[in-house]
Every structure is written in C-alpha cells, then in structure tokens.
Amino acid sequence: MTETIHFETEGSIAVIVIDNPPVNTGSWSVRKGLLDAVEKFAQDETLTAAVIIGKDKNFISGSDLKEFGKPITPPELPQVIKAIEECPKPVIAAISGATLGGGYELALGCDARLAAANTLVGLPEVTLGMLPGAGGTQRLPRLIGLGPSIEVICSGKRLKAAEAFKLGMVEAIAEGDLRPFAIEYAKTAVKNPLSKKMVAAELAEELDGIIKKALKAGKNRPQVKEAIRLIQATATVDFETALAEEREVFQKLRVGEEAFALRHLFFAETSAKKAINLKETPVKAINNVVIVGAGTMGTGIAVAALRAGFKVAVYDQSKSVLVQCKSKIDDIYEKDVAAGRIKPSDQLIQLEQLELSDHDSVFENADLIIEAIFENLTVKQNLIKQIESVASPNTLIASNTSYIDLDEIAEVSIRPENIVGIHFFNPANIMRLVEVIHGNNTSQEVIASAFAFVQKLGKLPILCKNSFGFIGNRIYAAYRYQCELMLEEGALPHEIDQAIEGFGFNMGPFAVGDLSGLDIAWNMRKANASKRDPKARYVDIPDQLCEAQRFGRKTGAGYYSYANGKPEIDPIVTDIILKASATKGIERKNFTPEQIVERVLLTMANEAALLLAEGVTLRMNDIDLVMINGFGFPKWEGGPAYWASKQDLNYLYKQQEILEHNTGIGFNKGDLSIFHKLAKTA
Ligand SMILES: NC(=O)c1ccc[n+]([C@@H]2O[C@H](COP(=O)([O-])OP(=O)(O)OC[C@H]3O[C@@H](n4cnc5c(N)ncnc54)[C@H](O)[C@@H]3O)[C@@H](O)[C@H]2O)c1
Structure with missing residues (x-):
C-alpha cells in the first residue's frame, strides 16, 4: 500500500x-x-x-x-x-x-x-x-x-x-x-x-x-x-x-500539441489564482457594493455582484437610465431562470438585494464603489470628488475605465491609496476575465481586496500595473493596427477576418469592429490626435468609413454592409481601401491566410514582450489568460506568449525585423527571447 x-x-x-x-x-x-x-x-x-x-x-x-x-x-x-x-x-x-x-x-x-x-x-x-x-x-x-x-x-x-x-x-x-x-x-x-x-x-x-x-x-x-x-x-x-x-x-x-497548450492554460489559471496570497494579505470586508453608471457595463457588473450575494446599489445621474437598467437586470434574471441557470427562489433573494438610486446618500455605507460612467477624464475626476465628499474613508473606489490613466483619475482624490482599477469585459455578467489595476498609490490592501472581490464574483482576476490599455486592450490595439496596415498593403477585410477565424478566433477584427461600433475608436483617435507621432504610419480607412456614417452593424454598414442582416463584402469599402493604398503609393500584394495569422501572432507576442519589459505584468501566463478569456484567442493554441515560447527564436527575430520594416516609424521592438526564458522557469 x-x-x-x-x-x-x-x-x-x-x-x-x-x-x-x-x-x-x-x-x-x-x-x-x-x-x-x-x-x-x-x-x-x-x-x-x-x-x-x-x-x-x-x-x-x-x-x-x-x-x-x-x-x-x-x-x-x-x-x-x-x-x-x-x-x-x-x-x-x-x-x-x-x-x-x-x-x-x-x-x-x-x-x-x-x-x-x-x-x-x-x-x-x-x-x-x-x-x-x-x-x-x-x-x-x-x-x-x-x-x-x-x-x-x-x-x-x-x-x-x-x-x-x-x-x-x-x-x-x-x-x-x-x-x-x-x-x-x-x-x-x-x-x-x-x-x-x-x-x-x-x-x-x-x-x-x-x-x-x-x-x-x-x-x-x-x-x-x-x-x-x-x-x-x-x-x-x-x-x-x-x-x-x-x-x-x-x-x-x-x-499532442493541443493537450500541451491546454494544460499550460490549466496551470496558468491555477497560478493566477495565487497571484496574491489572500491567506496572508489583509483584505477589507466587502458587503455593500455601489455601481455608478447604469449603462452597458454597470448593468452587467450589477448582475455579477448580485449573483455572488452582494448587496448592490446602482446609481446613475439619469432616472430613465435607471428604469432601463432595472428592466435589463430583470430580463437577464428571467432568461437565466427559464434556462435553469438559476432557481426562482434565488432570483427573488438576489433581486431583493438590489437598489436603484440617483441620491448621493447611497455612497455613505458603501464598502466598494465601482464607477462605470462615461469614458472621460474630467467626468470621472468629478465623480471621485463627489463620492469622497460623502463616502467613508474606508470605502474602496474602483474605476472600470478601459483606457484612461488610473493615476490621472486618482490625482484629484484625497485618498488615492483607495483607488484601484477593476476592468470588466462586456458583457460583465458573463465574461470571466477582469483586469485588476494597480495605480502608483493604490495600497496593497486595496489591491488584495479588489482581487478577492473579483474572485468572489467567480471571475478570473488578472493583476496589472496602470498603463495604456492595461494588458488586453493594449495587445488588441496593436493587433488591430497591424490588420489595418495589411488593408493598405493588399488584404481586404474579409480576407483578414477569414484568416483569423480560420485560426480559431470567433470573429476577425473587422467583424468585431462592426459589432462594437467603429465610432468608439474614432472618437478616441480624434481625442488623442495631438499625441500621435506625425511620422508614424496612420491608416485613415476607418476614419473614412466613419465620416461616411458607416459605424458598423448599428448603422447597417461598416467594413461590411448589412443590408440583409448578414455581413456582405461591400465594393464601396473595397474602393476606399484601394484608393488608400494608391494615395500612399503602396503597391498592393496578396496575403495568404498563414501570412496574416503569423503577422498577428507576432504582433501580439511583440506587444506582450513590451508589457513584460515595462512591468505592466510580471507573468507571461497572465497574458495568455487575458487574450483567451477576454479576446477570443483560441485556447487550444495556448495564447500568444505560449505560442512565442514554442517558436524558433532566430525565426522570430527574422520575422520581427520584417514586421518592423513594414510598420516603419513608431514600431517598438519587444525582446522576444523573454518567452523562452520565462517558459523555462515557469
Ligand atoms: N462598453 C464596453 O464594452 C466596455 C468594456 C469595458 C470597460 N468599459 C468602460 O466602462 C465605462 C462605462 O462604459 P459603458 O459602455 O457602460 O457606458 P454607457 O454609456 O453605456 O453608460 C454610462 C452610464 O454612466 C452614466 N453617467 C455618466 N456620468 C455620470 C455621473 N457623473 N454620475 C452618474 N452617472 C453617470 C450615464 O447616464 C450612463 O448611464 C467606461 O469607462 C468604458 O470605457 C466599457
């Protein structure tokens, strides 16, 4: 025995x-x-x-x-x-x-x-x-x-x-x-x-x-x-x-390769759960959660918190939005009950914990306040001041911002140690991934409390340091940019989408853009125009689409036309793309699906290497978890960092040089050897 x-x-x-x-x-x-x-x-x-x-x-x-x-x-x-x-x-x-x-x-x-x-x-x-x-x-x-x-x-x-x-x-x-x-x-x-x-x-x-x-x-x-x-x-x-x-x-x-990749992710998750030793790190007790902003994200976050048994108040400046939010929450619950995902008795108990309010008094007893309001620095800073004038000094304040600098938001705070980023993904009641962001002044106790809170939601918290786009959106932005460059160089949206979907993503980048709305990124590009390096390659194809009011599915046209509800190749878009290449004197060439996929993977790995070098994350496996759980990277491929760790390094360097040459000014070269080194110690 x-x-x-x-x-x-x-x-x-x-x-x-x-x-x-x-x-x-x-x-x-x-x-x-x-x-x-x-x-x-x-x-x-x-x-x-x-x-x-x-x-x-x-x-x-x-x-x-x-x-x-x-x-x-x-x-x-x-x-x-x-x-x-x-x-x-x-x-x-x-x-x-x-x-x-x-x-x-x-x-x-x-x-x-x-x-x-x-x-x-x-x-x-x-x-x-x-x-x-x-x-x-x-x-x-x-x-x-x-x-x-x-x-x-x-x-x-x-x-x-x-x-x-x-x-x-x-x-x-x-x-x-x-x-x-x-x-x-x-x-x-x-x-x-x-x-x-x-x-x-x-x-x-x-x-x-x-x-x-x-x-x-x-x-x-x-x-x-x-x-x-x-x-x-x-x-x-x-x-x-x-x-x-x-x-x-x-x-x-x-x-087989697939089983190795999936085991890599299994162990990556096990280790991500231990990123903070919650047995030894003190955490604040969180019972009352207030969500500010009853829009898309606020509604999903409220459902996630109710599901986990928290007392939840949703606060919005608009009474009519609050009414819509309540009816959306009820709908989600009804559907879940109908599908047997939740018992009717639990539905009643959980919905009793929900309050909707437009009064600042809800901040008074909050243990954690999560803001999910408009993506605007001043609006968010004003809210911080408004909250701090009412809330207890112990209250944690979390921002769900996607791109705004967390430290700039915290600049107006009288207690910046209490400010943390909790970045959910849409739909927040379904998506498991949540990035937990450490600002310059966030205390260790607050970070640990946010991490523990996200775990209580049954989600996967990934720690990262404050930086533009954190882990996921930063890699995604680099990936989308390279796909736009490929449009100018000879590929068409459907060719890129098909190649990416063939690799295993649910949707290619242009189909995703059309679904989430091209105007969001357009507004951001306009807001950040002054920060852009004027010498860097700038693809104005998406701007041209937006100027023509082609914002994607919601306007019936974007990279594709949706006259019959389904995406169709649109000659108007092809024309815009061909002209964009001609205007810049770019001779268009054919891309094979393999070339498209390799360029995308290399781009993701390059950006991941930069994130590791900058200390935005210290854990290469977390990058894979983010891309798989938040962005539809096919899990049987293990993630971009895992992919890079399996490639021949000299080949990667050669391809990276080509990528640098094609991208031109503004390309930041990551040290791709980091994946081989980290994989050995993992
Ligand atoms: N939509 C996404 O896919 C997504 C994903 C992750 C993060 N985010 C981030 O989440 C935040 C919210 O995004 P959203 O898509 O839910 O926006 P939304 O426009 O759907 O909702 C924002 C809500 O905030 C309310 N609001 C605005 N200012 C307010 C204030 N001062 N006080 C109270 N309420 C206020 C508005 O009335 C509105 O209901 C943004 O920072 C966004 O970048 C969005």
Whole structure:
C-alpha cells in the first residue's frame, strides 16, 4: 500500500480511503495504492465488500496532469479499474466533492456509485485536448445511453449530484454522511459491474442533432470528433476492442500539441489564482457594493455582484437610465431562470438585494464603489470628488475605465491609496476575465481586496500595473493596427477576418469592429490626435468609413454592409481601401491566410514582450489568460506568449525585423527571447 491509500475495515466491509492532499488527484501513488488495496481486499476472506471513499472533500478530483506530459508510470488507471471490475466481490464507489475525469472513470469500474450531496461529477478531458482514456467513452454509454454520454463527455461539463442522479450517473445520493451510508449499502451489495454488451443504437435523427450540437460547441476539435466516434462504437464494436482503441487515441492526444497548450492554460489559471496570497494579505470586508453608471457595463457588473450575494446599489445621474437598467437586470434574471441557470427562489433573494438610486446618500455605507460612467477624464475626476465628499474613508473606489490613466483619475482624490482599477469585459455578467489595476498609490490592501472581490464574483482576476490599455486592450490595439496596415498593403477585410477565424478566433477584427461600433475608436483617435507621432504610419480607412456614417452593424454598414442582416463584402469599402493604398503609393500584394495569422501572432507576442519589459505584468501566463478569456484567442493554441515560447527564436527575430520594416516609424521592438526564458522557469 502507498501512503496516500489507507486500508480500514468496519466489520466485514473494507474501507479504502484515498488521502492525497490537497485535492486528491489520481497520481501514481493513488493508483498503486488502490491496486494493492483491491488485491488485499480480494484475498481477505473475512471481507465481503469494499467501499472506496475520499478522505476529505473530494473522491478523486481528476488525474494528475503533471504526469501527462511524459510516459505514465504504471500501474496506469485502466489496470486499476480492471482489477476492481474483475474482483469477485463488490466494490462500491462512495463519491464526494470533485469526482472528475479519471476519478469518475474509476467509479464507473465499480459495482455502484453512491454520491454525497456535494458531489460534482464529469469527464472534462476534452476541454484539456484529450478524451476519457480509462474506459469513460465505453462505460458511460452502457450506464446512461449514447446521446446523454455524448452530451456529458463532449461538453466536459460538471454535474451536481442531483443532476447526475437524474441522468443515472450515480445510483443513489446519501442522506447525511456518505461513509456510514456507503457501508450500510455495501453490506447487502452484490457484484454488479457494468454490462459489456453492445449498447442499443438510438434513434438516428435524435442522435444526429446531439452530435451536431456537440461538434459545434466543441469547435470541431479532433478530440471531440474522436470522443463521438468512440462513444458510437459502443453500439457496433465489442467492448475490449473499443476499450483498447480508446486508450490508444487517448495516449496520442495526451502528448499532442493541443493537450500541451491546454494544460499550460490549466496551470496558468491555477497560478493566477495565487497571484496574491489572500491567506496572508489583509483584505477589507466587502458587503455593500455601489455601481455608478447604469449603462452597458454597470448593468452587467450589477448582475455579477448580485449573483455572488452582494448587496448592490446602482446609481446613475439619469432616472430613465435607471428604469432601463432595472428592466435589463430583470430580463437577464428571467432568461437565466427559464434556462435553469438559476432557481426562482434565488432570483427573488438576489433581486431583493438590489437598489436603484440617483441620491448621493447611497455612497455613505458603501464598502466598494465601482464607477462605470462615461469614458472621460474630467467626468470621472468629478465623480471621485463627489463620492469622497460623502463616502467613508474606508470605502474602496474602483474605476472600470478601459483606457484612461488610473493615476490621472486618482490625482484629484484625497485618498488615492483607495483607488484601484477593476476592468470588466462586456458583457460583465458573463465574461470571466477582469483586469485588476494597480495605480502608483493604490495600497496593497486595496489591491488584495479588489482581487478577492473579483474572485468572489467567480471571475478570473488578472493583476496589472496602470498603463495604456492595461494588458488586453493594449495587445488588441496593436493587433488591430497591424490588420489595418495589411488593408493598405493588399488584404481586404474579409480576407483578414477569414484568416483569423480560420485560426480559431470567433470573429476577425473587422467583424468585431462592426459589432462594437467603429465610432468608439474614432472618437478616441480624434481625442488623442495631438499625441500621435506625425511620422508614424496612420491608416485613415476607418476614419473614412466613419465620416461616411458607416459605424458598423448599428448603422447597417461598416467594413461590411448589412443590408440583409448578414455581413456582405461591400465594393464601396473595397474602393476606399484601394484608393488608400494608391494615395500612399503602396503597391498592393496578396496575403495568404498563414501570412496574416503569423503577422498577428507576432504582433501580439511583440506587444506582450513590451508589457513584460515595462512591468505592466510580471507573468507571461497572465497574458495568455487575458487574450483567451477576454479576446477570443483560441485556447487550444495556448495564447500568444505560449505560442512565442514554442517558436524558433532566430525565426522570430527574422520575422520581427520584417514586421518592423513594414510598420516603419513608431514600431517598438519587444525582446522576444523573454518567452523562452520565462517558459523555462515557469
Ligand atoms: N462598453 C464596453 O464594452 C466596455 C468594456 C469595458 C470597460 N468599459 C468602460 O466602462 C465605462 C462605462 O462604459 P459603458 O459602455 O457602460 O457606458 P454607457 O454609456 O453605456 O453608460 C454610462 C452610464 O454612466 C452614466 N453617467 C455618466 N456620468 C455620470 C455621473 N457623473 N454620475 C452618474 N452617472 C453617470 C450615464 O447616464 C450612463 O448611464 C467606461 O469607462 C468604458 O470605457 C466599457
């Protein structure tokens, strides 16, 4: 037996306890210990049944991903499951907490699955570029059928105990403590492994619909296709053959580029959560949150805060905007209730915590005030003064500004240590990413409090230092600029959008521009015109579109025309672009999709290198998390910093020189070697 497995007995029942802190991953020691324990149980004639149970919260939270980049040391999980299945006496899985991936596959090899009320089951392997490789694709359909298995495995979703019970993924939910419940159950249990017979084929039409949906949601990734194929094989191929094939596919995917990239992101998130040690850093208690500005962002932030159980007041200067905001919040709740995302009782409780007001008195008892008002320095500074004249000296004041200098906003503050940036992304009730911005004077306690608050919202806080556009918008601006340069040099909007979408982004930059409105960036360009280096290349194509009142979808035309609701190539835009090239004497050339994508990736990496050198962020992995969670960078590519760390450095330097030459004056060269250096120490 290994140190992570304890073998206990209660009468004639063996209790095999998994104890692998902190989260009970299914690492080598757990596999080896379980195998030994099952053998010991099988040989002991005084024992009639066994219960496998986790020591603390979790059963097995999943396989140990750190083992997945190299050959796995035996015994591998399928061998442990085989031993359980072939054990002549019943083995009961008493599952609690996270019972995911290999953890749930182990439970599938047992004779019954009993869940605690806190159990979360799921097979999330596809979200990590793999598929269940220890029988999950073969055993789950034999338990719950083909269609539901495709839904569970291809989404990688986690199901609460009640949902899992409804689907048949667990046989019972314990009333009270799991251990005594499972022991009682084991006393009368009989050997009952899952049948190895082929599964009855389901109605083709119904299954087709489920498959189409799964492929779409899974972005047609290879692991999703393979999972579907193997699940379907349960109706046509014998168990042992399909099981061996599943393992073979799993082993190949496990060491594939996509799985490495997705594991990189998994570890990046784990480490981002620890960017501030909240156990050791003091934080202010936050209960009452006031949001100033009841527009697009304020409404979304209010819903996010209500969802997390905060008392929320939304303040706006306009009464009619407040009325609209309330009705938008109600709508969001109604839709979530209708879709089963929230219980009607929680809807009532949470909405009771909401107040809408145009009185300064709401600032008096606020622990945290988040401003989401117009993007204008003076307006924001005046608000800070207005708030500070009423609020307590302990109140945190956060700005949701996208581009305004946080330190300039804080200049008028009498307590600049209380001012912090909390930059949400639109729609704020849905997007997980939030940049938490440290101004020159922000105190450590305030930063930690903002970070903890964002975590309480269930979101992903990424720390960064105050700087233009922070991490995400700064990289995005550089990327969009290079795409505009490519328009002048020979590409057309749809060619660039198609190349970027082909790489895996949901939308290309021009489709995004049309969706969010070209006038926003136009106003900013006009406001910042005096700060621009007159010698730098300036693309006036978007200005020309805006001058023609082509602001994007909302005006029916932008980079595309939307006469029929769908984007269509517009000869007027092509004409504007061709003339722009001709006016500057640029000879247009063709771009292949690969050239477009490479220029974009290089641009992002170059800007990321500058951000790291400037100390805007100290963590290269955070850059990947921002671009993936905020800007639709395809996660299976790992992010721009990860991409750069995988390229040959000399090749990158050569391409960077070409980029510098094409961009001309104003190009800031980042040190691209930083990614290789940081990747080694990560
Ligand atoms: N819209 C986005 O995609 C997005 C994303 C991230 C950050 N932001 C930032 O969030 C902020 C708000 O953006 P938005 O899109 O929600 O704007 P919006 O125009 O939809 O809403 C702004 C609201 O602020 C109110 N307001 C203005 N001045 C006020 C004052 N002095 N006191 C009280 N209320 C006031 C207005 O009445 C309006 O309802 C901006 O700083 C913007 O840069 C926007």
